Amino acid sequence: MNPPNQTPPAHVGMLQLLNGAHVSGAVSCLAQLGIPDLVEAGPKSAEDLATQTGTNPQALYRLMRATASVGVLAEGPEKTFSETPMSAVLRSNGNPSLRALAIMGGREWHGRGWAHLEYCVRTGKQALDDIYGAHVFEYLRQHPEEARVFDGAMTNLSMIDGPAVAEAYDFSGIHSIVDVAGGHGLLLATIMTRNPHLKGTLYEVPHVLEGCRTGPLTPVMDRCTLASGDMFTSVPAGADAYLMKHIIHDWPDDMCIKILKACRKGVKPAGKLLVVDCVIQPGNDFSPGKFLDLQMLIFPGGCERTDKQFRDLFAASGWRVNRIIPTAAADSIVEGVPA
Numbered sequence: 001m002n003p004p005n006q007t008p009p010a011h012v013g014m015l016q017l018l019n020g021a022h023v024s025g026a027v028s029c030l031a032q033l034g035i036p037d038l039v040e041a042g043p044k045s046a047e048d049l050a051t052q053t054g055t056n057p058q059a060l061y062r063l064m065r066a067t068a069s070v071g072v073l074a075e076g077p078e079k080t081f082s083e084t085p086m087s088a089v090l091r092s093n094g095n096p097s098l099r100a101l102a103i104m105g106g107r108e109w110h111g112r113g114w115a116h117l118e119y120c121v122r123t124g125k126q127a128l129d130d131i132y133g134a135h136v137f138e139y140l141r142q143h144p145e146e147a148r149v150f151d152g153a154m155t156n157l158s159m160i161d162g163p164a165v166a167e168a169y170d171f172s173g174i175h176s177i178v179d180v181a182g183g184h185g186l187l188l189a190t191i192m193t194r195n196p197h198l199k200g201t202l203y204e205v206p207h208v209l210e211g212c213r214t215g216p217l218t219p220v221m222d223r224c225t226l227a228s229g230d231m232f233t234s235v236p237a238g239a240d241a242y243l244m245k246h247i248i249h250d251w252p253d254d255m256c257i258k259i260l261k262a263c264r265k266g267v268k269p270a271g272k273l274l275v276v277d278c279v280i281q282p283g284n285d286f287s288p289g290k291f292l293d294l295q296m297l298i299f300p301g302g303c304e305r306t307d308k309q310f311r312d313l314f315a316a317s318g319w320r321v322n323r324i325i326p327t328a329a330a331d332s333i334v335e336g337v338p339a
Helices: 010-018 020-033 046-053 057-068 099-105 108-115 117-123 127-132 136-142 144-168 186-194 218-223 253-266 288-298 307-315
Strands: 080-082 176-180 199-204 224-228 241-245 272-277 319-326 332-338
Touching: 010 020, 020 057, 020 099, 046 057, 099 144, 108 117, 108 127, 108 136, 117 127, 117 288, 127 136, 136 144, 144 186, 144 241, 176 186, 176 253, 186 199, 186 218, 186 241, 199 218, 218 224, 241 253, 253 272, 253 307, 307 319, 307 332
Parallel strands: 176 199, 176 241, 199 224, 241 272
Antiparallel strands: 272 332, 319 332
């Protein structure tokens, strides 16, 4: 054993990092099987759960024992497994819930994408273009079940990001807002619920809007409009503010400029642009955004940006960065005003 406060040998730290892929895969499988939902009511054995999930009891026990070793589930003396705070986050009714995000991490297309990271680094091209011959968003359009998982994962993130954005930004001076590519509308619904004066528009592609009419926006639909179109060419005009969460990071600069110019054309003279994304900080400190940036390289083809990169991007689109507002989540709100 290492003496107290002594850094472990480098090979020990590296083994821990490499084992991260195994942990992630096990957690994803646990979520896929719905085990966290099944232990909510109380401890269950692998035999009981195997019957409910149609799995092999011995294999399921090994999966649960492994996830219990990192705090996801707790194993009792009689080989029964109970809920923990981390397994509760993987329940379908968790608040917040990260079940869909965990499941997405175990999907074949997602795993194959990360396995092609070297290809992405060597070429600067996206993995799914090479694997399936289609951009990730086109792949999802062609595979509705995978799109459902992806949309659920994005909603999971909005359960965390949405309240943080609504709390960090003062919307009192804004009366109309367009959420560009806002998914099923959880972020917009969260903001509108906290700001009863606000009228909103969810702007999405038609197949995504189909899942919005009975979703998070239902309680505020008397103040909300659903609109579809191509964000690269135009957005609904005449709003006080245009909001985008985790959209700009999906695309390279030339495509982002098209989106931002469309918002600049549509915004009222004294309007605002609100881009919610990670803002990368320099230095060697750990930041989830730096690894998310790699995912952007693998899949959509965009990137996480620094303060300067945002300022340059906004300037090229007719905007000026007014301020960058941190939130309680990992994201910041980059506020733009017409230049």
